[in-house]
Amino acid sequence: MQDIPLTVSNVSKSFGGGLSWEFPPWRRRIGSSLVVDAVSFAVERGEIYGVIGANGSGKSTLIRIISTLLLPDAGEVTAFGHDVVREPARVRPLINRVSADPAFFKSMSTIENLLFFGRVYGMSRGQIEDRAATILARLGLEAGLARQPMSHLSRGQQQKVAVARSFLTSPVLMLLDEPTTGLDPRSKREVQAFVREVRREHDATILLTTHDMEEAELLCDRIAILSRGRIVAEGTPQALREQVADGRPLAEVSMETVFLALTGQSLADDEVPAAVTLG
């Protein structure tokens, strides 16, 4: 049990209900929206586990719960045997996260940002500078950019720094929340190659959320399909194809087709209205 990097058991989360502290009182809202609905899965050591779903399907909410940033209404999440709600201090050193939005102190330089985010994980300046240089070079970022304010970097470059920040602390459980959103095709390939390399060389376990079917198939050992907060299917890409093939050759069944068949939704329309949008 202790060795399972991530277990998610019957986790539910809704927003908007219960006691609201809104002021004035007549602005208080009643009623809630169920965003994650009795989700369960487990991620094995060294696995890249994908959660795919349209925007608003609950992927980011799930990542936030695992990251100790949201409290679930029901269910239990453990990382390496530690409950994320009761033992956040034990979970946090083990994990890190990349979100779709590369959030940084934009006026500070890349290295100043990495220095701060490394220091709060207990790293020394020397460790941070050495490791940052290696990772940034591996991601194809020019060394000179490290001294530039983040606001001078392109969206793609900022996202690469976000990837560097998350791997800087050598997490054993990495949470990648749409890490390649907004990247150009070349940058996307560089990040994907880096994710595979980290898994291979550093024994990291990775939870990846995406609505990019090609990326999910390329990177993930197993995939869970999330629709309106519920997991509607789970398995290897091959098994999911077989589930919907209905006699067709598997080569003709794309992951888009799988997603459409299992959710009734196309990622082309993508958006499911959400009462509370949390990324």
Added chain:
Amino acid sequence: MGLIWAFVERQTNLWKRYWAWEIVWLAYGVVNTLAITFIAEEVGKSGFAAAEDVPGLILFLLIGTLVWAYLSAVLDDVSLVVTWERWEGTIEHTLMAPVSRALHLLGMGLFGVLHAIVRTLLIFAIAMPFFTVDLANANWPAAVAVMAIGTLSVVGIAILAGVLPLLYPERGAQMSFMLQAVLLLVSGVYYSVDVLPGWLQLFATVAPTTYILEGIRAALVDGKGVGDLKGTLLALAGFGVVLVPGGIAVFAAGEAWAKKTGKLKRQG
């Protein structure tokens, strides 16, 4: 200590990048100090006060404006702990880091104090040549003791104020400023608290800033020593002992509520 220093270093880097804002706040602090202290000159010139009372009034107002510049800088830096990170978008990454909230908030508090010392000393250095003040009688060690012990309680209040943007993403920062405004009113910054109506004096009694200002004036104007100010120092220590852990506990409760309701991420 390394984890506390991470926040001091980060805020220092931000401070260097936003140097133009620092100049704006410094200029505002200097102008505010001069504008208020010149009132004492006017009072003497217009005959509202006897000429021999004017130097004392100048010193009274000068101490008030400088101490308030210091206290408000500490309150601003610490109470904006959430607002600033929401604005930058980094709040989730900071709050999921393996650093206790107590060390996080104390780090912000330490930077706030260092920042406030630098800014207040600059205001003092620029404003002093405009006035003739007699500090020959001042007891500096006692003044430093009052500021050092009083700062703890101010950091505690700032941490308490910092929880407001967690609870109210849209209006929390403005509510923090309102708290500062109330402290400005009741603490005797520009007048003795004796002039306040009785019900406002009750607020003055429970505001540690009142004791800081009284203690500083007693040390710098009346030359009272640490021994003479034992009661004030004990009261301030008591406020600190209650407000710092209390502020951290309230902040932790606010953070738990924000995590339950999903308000950490909300921009407004």
